[in-house]
Amino acid sequence: MTALFIGQSPLQILNLVEASRLDEEDALFLLVWDNQQTKDQIDALLKRLGVQNVRFLRISPALRILYPVLLLPLAASLRGRVKRVYFGTYTSWASFLINLIGAQEHVLVDDGQKTINILTAPHLVGLEKKWRLWPWSRTYVHQAELFTFYDELARSCGRRARANRLDSVASQLKQTSIGVQPAGPGDVLFIGTYLQDTYGPFESDLEQVIEHAGERRLLYILHRRDDEERMRILGAQLGFDVALFDLPLELVFHLLWSEHRPEVWTFGSTATDTLQAMLPDLRVRVFQLDPEGFTRERTGQAFLSIYEQYAENERTDLVTLNR
Known part of the structure; x- marks a missing residue:
């Protein structure tokens, strides 16, 4: 079986990579970019972390409109193969894909302030509990376990949560050399x-x-x-x-x-x-x-x-x- 990791920002990717190192399933990354600057950042991050088995998806104007058609072959190829989906985004295309894949388990990773809002003010991040036609339903977001820095907050809100302290990723990044000069002692x-x-x-x-x-x-x-x-x-x-x-x-x-x-x-x-x-x-x-x-x-x-x-x-x- 496979664990699928879906994300679109450098922070999401850091958290997805950390989660992948704690999951026993084979990892497949589906990473999204919408401009070249973001793509360059993602490429640099993946190289530093040694991530392999990656598929890229560009959020083009065509995809924004035609994703129900364009993503069907990908969903069909993964259906029945994915045990667990880790995700940092739950936009329309992501929800469409995740619901069609039909994994047994779903895990939400941190995306900064959005995680806090999901737990305490879901109406601020498009997660009002309103009915949506399947496969655009976001029920999986409300039911997902969280892999998060805010694990105590999550449990206090009645959610299942595992603590993410980025131990593996942090240890690896501290050993990299990327030519950045340190700030001065009085800065x-x-x-x-x-x-x-x-x-x-x-x-x-x-x-x-x-x-x-x-x-x-x-x-x-x-x-x-x-x-x-x-x-x-x-x-x-x-x-x-x-x-x-x-x-x-x-x-x-x-x-x-x-x-x-x-x-x-x-x-x-x-x-x-x-x-x-x-x-x-x-x-x-x-x-x-x-x-x-x-x-x-x-x-x-x-x-x-x-x-x-x-x-x-x-x-x-x-x-x-x-x-």
Whole structure:
């Protein structure tokens, strides 16, 4: 029998690879990409982790419309062969494929904030308990076991869960050499969150963060969707440096941090949960955004959920900005 691993982001793939190393079945990866930058990141990650037996699926305009036809041969070839499906996405095409395959077991892996919302606010992530025609039903998501960093939260919500601390992946990544220079002993590493088009007071809040840094060099690690040119201009104005890596943050962060262990700050990113799982000595300072400053109410609610989780983390310090 086969275990099928379905994902589409570097974080999902890290968690899928970790899960594959704990599963006794033969692993088959089905990985999705929609632009060349994402594909390049996925390729780099798979090479570092030595992952084999991979099929790629490009989310093209044709696939978005015709996936019920285009995915039928794949579903037919896997039906009856797959014992367990691990998945990080449950979009329409993924639900269609997973339901047609008809595996005995389903396991949901982490995708950052989405995992928290699935457990505590499913309406924020398209999981309202409304009826959907099979094979688009998402019942399997509600019934799936979770392989997750948030295992205690999951069990408190009545879900079956296994703890994922990325032990195998973290050990392997720490042994890689990818040419990233470590941050200096007095630096501050700021893990960016994509906010430029969704949060009105972004620049004024960032200016307060720079004031907290004082004379120390602050290196702002861009989110992959950030406008690099705009952030470099803003950095020149406010006095911070900008870094954009071709590889996933989880691949490069330990090389940035481990030698001098500089302070790590953020406005809120569930990437810090993954990094703290990989680096048990890592502390994070979180500057809280104003939930009313977001252009969409549900985004503000999502950040409130993040901050509630941070408040329970002994290795996280919350900072309130001036309003």
